[in-house]
Every structure is written in structure tokens, then in C-alpha cells.
Amino acid sequence: MSQKLRSAKVSFKGQEAGLLEETTAGGTRFLYHNGWTETIACCLPVLRREHEWARGMHPFFQHLGAEGWLRERQARAGHVADQDDFGLLLRFGADCIGAVGVLPSVDMQFPPLEANEVPNPGRTVSGVQRKMLVVRDEGAHGYRPAGASGPAPYIAKFNSTDIATLVRNENLSLKWVRALLGEDEVINPTVAEVSEGNGTALVVKRFDRTEDGRKLRAEDFAQILCKPRGADFGGKYDASYEEVAGVIRKYSARPAIDLLRFYRRLVAFVLVSNADAHLKNFTLLETPEGLRLSPVYDVVNVGVYPQFSQQLALSIAGNFVSLESVNQRLLAAFGEHIGLKKAAISGVSRDLKKAAIKAAGILPNPDDESRDPFGMSYRESVRNACLRLLEE
Incomplete structure (x- = not known):
């Protein structure tokens, strides 16, 4: 019996812009909704209403997903195969870096997430390094993991298990390059503690969110x-x-x-x-x-x-x-x-x-x-x- 093809709603700045669906040939297709007039990505111009990728997930959506540490966590906690880009976005792609989000197109029933396995349920951040979305924790004078909804204005990046100097290295590198290129050219890093046992991290403010939380492309x-x-x-x-x-x-x-x-x-x-x-x-x-x-x-x-x-x-x-x-x-x-x-x-x-x-x-x-x-x-x-x- 053939597996049922999956589909997902694609949002742009919180508004539903189109549909992402699997094809019978093993690829994916993105379709803009009738009446939608704004391009959501350089490779998905709105003048073309349909964008098909022959094999697997379209790369624009692929690259919304996590890599490395976070991807492994998401796959394990969500009971999704590590290489299943579509499945991972259905579970964790509602709030991605940038203005595009991916949500189930129907009321899908997912197995419950395993406790403490994923730092930001329903959200994802790309990249290999161990990282998570965080918010200020004023009481502890540090940061704490962001929840499944609400503001998530910062990204925290941690040392890896085999490189204990990674946070120090990136903090030094960003500060030095910032001094060379100018303050507006490089994000301003800080080193701080992230609560719930996460430890010391390099914390940076996201440039894809405005002060009032609006999403930027x-x-x-x-x-x-x-x-x-x-x-x-x-x-x-x-x-x-x-x-x-x-x-x-x-x-x-x-x-x-x-x-x-x-x-x-x-x-x-x-x-x-x-x-x-x-x-x-x-x-x-x-x-x-x-x-x-x-x-x-x-x-x-x-x-x-x-x-x-x-x-x-x-x-x-x-x-x-x-x-x-x-x-x-x-x-x-x-x-x-x-x-x-x-x-x-x-x-x-x-x-x-x-x-x-x-x-x-x-x-x-x-x-x-x-x-x-x-x-x-x-x-x-x-x-x-x-x-x-x-x-x-």
C-alpha cells in the first residue's frame, strides 16, 4: 500500500501564503494561494504560481531545517527519520529563521515529544553547532530557552562536546571582525549563562526579528x-x-x-x-x-x-x-x-x-x-x- 502524500501550509510573516506538497514522483511542489501577490523567496518568484522540485524537498525549504545536534534531537524526540526533511518541518517548522514557516495542512496527530529532548518545541534554527532560541531571564541575569510560542529574540550557541573553546573562539572572532568592519556590519556577541542546565553560551540578537517581534525576510x-x-x-x-x-x-x-x-x-x-x-x-x-x-x-x-x-x-x-x-x-x-x-x-x-x-x-x-x-x-x-x- 503506497504511503499517503503529505502537505503543509506555508506561512509568510504569519500569513498563509501557499501550500507545500509531496508529489507522486518523489519530489515536492510549492503552490502560491490564489490572490497572494508577494514573493516569499528569491527562488520562488510569485509570477510563477507553482514551483516543483523533482527529487525530495525543495532546497529552499530543506535549508529551513536544523543540522547536527538540533536535528538529531528533533528526530529522536519527534519520532521522525533523520533524513525526513518534510516530517521534521511538519513537527518543528512553524517558526523558522526568516519570515517563512511550515505547518501541517490538516489536523495531524503527532506522538508526544519526549520531555527535555528539544529546547524549543515547534521552532527550529538552522546550523550544525549546538544552539537554541532564548529569551532574557531578568531574574537570573541571564537567558532561558524560549518556549513554543511568544518572543524568541536571541540565539544561544554552545561549546561542542569535543571543543571546549568554541564559545570563546567565536566571541573573540566576532568582536575582532566587528572592530575591523564596523559595528553595523557584524552582530554584537555576548557570553552568558543559559538556565535549565544549558551552561555558558555565545548569545546574539536575531536580525530577522524587529524590536516588536515582527518577522523579516x-x-x-x-x-x-x-x-x-x-x-x-x-x-x-x-x-x-x-x-x-x-x-x-x-x-x-x-x-x-x-x-x-x-x-x-x-x-x-x-x-x-x-x-x-x-x-x-x-x-x-x-x-x-x-x-x-x-x-x-x-x-x-x-x-x-x-x-x-x-x-x-x-x-x-x-x-x-x-x-x-x-x-x-x-x-x-x-x-x-x-x-x-x-x-x-x-x-x-x-x-x-x-x-x-x-x-x-x-x-x-x-x-x-x-x-x-x-x-x-x-x-x-x-x-x-x-x-x-x-x-x-
């Missing part, structure tokens, strides 16, 4: 480029930085400005050894003037973790290159290729050099070498990259 570049996630979740690496620039050129309301912002970020990422700058770490965000490049939100120095790949996440100039092989010549050629003028490219190097000198105090103190091997490794990683790229 936000699409990562894996969604925009319709990259299937892949069984190993490697789809976010299946692209080039030239393709990232192409998305900005096509969809940004201010492409010339955002291309320069993107180039500045790429240089800063190399300086801080943030090699894992894949498609899901770039987002277009709704603003009053249209879609713009969002603030930087995910930066980790992998240079201090030799067990991690030291290769840039996406290809550049047709090749996947290691951090150490990136030089001024390669970056300048890339800048020209995406349409920047030589004067602008030189200006980026000059400005980042000045900013890096001013930001030196953010890095760990060199006098703590014997007591803080991680800090010294971090400092040396950044220092060596700055010498290589900014002193040529």
Missing part, C-alpha cells in the same frame, strides 16, 4: 541558489565566492555597495582564519529599501584547530585554496573579477590594516602564553595572517 545563499543540502549536508559547500557575488549582483537592492561589503568581509575572514564561510553563512535580509547583505553572524578561527579543514569553504578563481595560500594578488584579482575598481580594492587593504592595528587589544594578551595556550595560538594565527596579507 531572510534567505541564506544556499536557499537562494537552490543547493540541495545533500545526505552529508555538504551542499552548502557546492559553490564559489564568485557565485556569492552573483547573488548579490542579482538580488541586492544596492549591489555595488554590497559587493564591496562582501569583499571586505572575505578579506577579514581570511585574516581571522574563518575558513568555513560557506553559503549558509551569507544571508540577504529584508530592509526598508529591499534585500541587503545581512550583518556577519558566524565567524570561527579554524586556524587554532588543526583537525579542521584549513581550506576556504567555497572555491575562488576556479580552485579550492588553503588559507595560507591566499595572498593579496589572489584577493585583488577576485575583487576586480566581481567588478570592484582597483582603487576600492587598495582602499580595503589600507583600511583593514589601520583597523587591525587599533583592534590589537581585543586579542589575547601575549604575556599569558604559559597560562593560555589557546589564546596564544589564536593571537599568532591572526598576527601571521595580517603580516602575510596586509604587509605585502
Whole structure:
């Protein structure tokens, strides 16, 4: 007996915009409702009323789902197969990052969730790292997990079981890159305790929610480029930085400005050894003037973790290159290729050099070498990259 095909209501900013359904051929189809006039995603233009994907879940919706730690938790607690994108969104996709939500189209009866298995029932947040949605806990002067409904204005990211310095690393990296690029260019992190036994986390304020809780459209570049996630979740690496620039050129309301912002970020990422700058770490965000490049939100120095790949996440100039092989010549050629003028490219190097000198105090103190091997490794990683790229 064939399995019944599933369907889901798709919401946009809380309003029902269309229907997502499985097809008999093993794919999915999204259909805008009659009378709906607003595009909900770059890859789902409203001028086309139907959008079909031949095999599995459409990538835009795939990438709404969790990866890694949270996905495992959701699958176990919700009694859903780990690879079942549709099933996971039916259970946990009502409130996703951005403005799109996924809800059952009929009154489905789900088995009860296992207690304490999932931090935010009915909600999900994408990414591999252990994370959850949180709210301020004024009484405890920290944060607590957000419930199934109501405000969830912050994201908390935790150390992994095998990397005890991850929170410190990302806090340092975000603060240093923020000093280089400017306060409006990078989210402002804080390190705080999350109650209910969750421990210390890096907490950041969400940019896809307004102060009064309204949802803003936000699409990562894996969604925009319709990259299937892949069984190993490697789809976010299946692209080039030239393709990232192409998305900005096509969809940004201010492409010339955002291309320069993107180039500045790429240089800063190399300086801080943030090699894992894949498609899901770039987002277009709704603003009053249209879609713009969002603030930087995910930066980790992998240079201090030799067990991690030291290769840039996406290809550049047709090749996947290691951090150490990136030089001024390669970056300048890339800048020209995406349409920047030589004067602008030189200006980026000059400005980042000045900013890096001013930001030196953010890095760990060199006098703590014997007591803080991680800090010294971090400092040396950044220092060596700055010498290589900014002193040529």
C-alpha cells in the first residue's frame, strides 16, 4: 500500500501564503494561494504560481531545517527519520529563521515529544553547532530557552562536546571582525549563562526579528541558489565566492555597495582564519529599501584547530585554496573579477590594516602564553595572517 502524500501550509510573516506538497514522483511542489501577490523567496518568484522540485524537498525549504545536534534531537524526540526533511518541518517548522514557516495542512496527530529532548518545541534554527532560541531571564541575569510560542529574540550557541573553546573562539572572532568592519556590519556577541542546565553560551540578537517581534525576510545563499543540502549536508559547500557575488549582483537592492561589503568581509575572514564561510553563512535580509547583505553572524578561527579543514569553504578563481595560500594578488584579482575598481580594492587593504592595528587589544594578551595556550595560538594565527596579507 503506497504511503499517503503529505502537505503543509506555508506561512509568510504569519500569513498563509501557499501550500507545500509531496508529489507522486518523489519530489515536492510549492503552490502560491490564489490572490497572494508577494514573493516569499528569491527562488520562488510569485509570477510563477507553482514551483516543483523533482527529487525530495525543495532546497529552499530543506535549508529551513536544523543540522547536527538540533536535528538529531528533533528526530529522536519527534519520532521522525533523520533524513525526513518534510516530517521534521511538519513537527518543528512553524517558526523558522526568516519570515517563512511550515505547518501541517490538516489536523495531524503527532506522538508526544519526549520531555527535555528539544529546547524549543515547534521552532527550529538552522546550523550544525549546538544552539537554541532564548529569551532574557531578568531574574537570573541571564537567558532561558524560549518556549513554543511568544518572543524568541536571541540565539544561544554552545561549546561542542569535543571543543571546549568554541564559545570563546567565536566571541573573540566576532568582536575582532566587528572592530575591523564596523559595528553595523557584524552582530554584537555576548557570553552568558543559559538556565535549565544549558551552561555558558555565545548569545546574539536575531536580525530577522524587529524590536516588536515582527518577522523579516531572510534567505541564506544556499536557499537562494537552490543547493540541495545533500545526505552529508555538504551542499552548502557546492559553490564559489564568485557565485556569492552573483547573488548579490542579482538580488541586492544596492549591489555595488554590497559587493564591496562582501569583499571586505572575505578579506577579514581570511585574516581571522574563518575558513568555513560557506553559503549558509551569507544571508540577504529584508530592509526598508529591499534585500541587503545581512550583518556577519558566524565567524570561527579554524586556524587554532588543526583537525579542521584549513581550506576556504567555497572555491575562488576556479580552485579550492588553503588559507595560507591566499595572498593579496589572489584577493585583488577576485575583487576586480566581481567588478570592484582597483582603487576600492587598495582602499580595503589600507583600511583593514589601520583597523587591525587599533583592534590589537581585543586579542589575547601575549604575556599569558604559559597560562593560555589557546589564546596564544589564536593571537599568532591572526598576527601571521595580517603580516602575510596586509604587509605585502
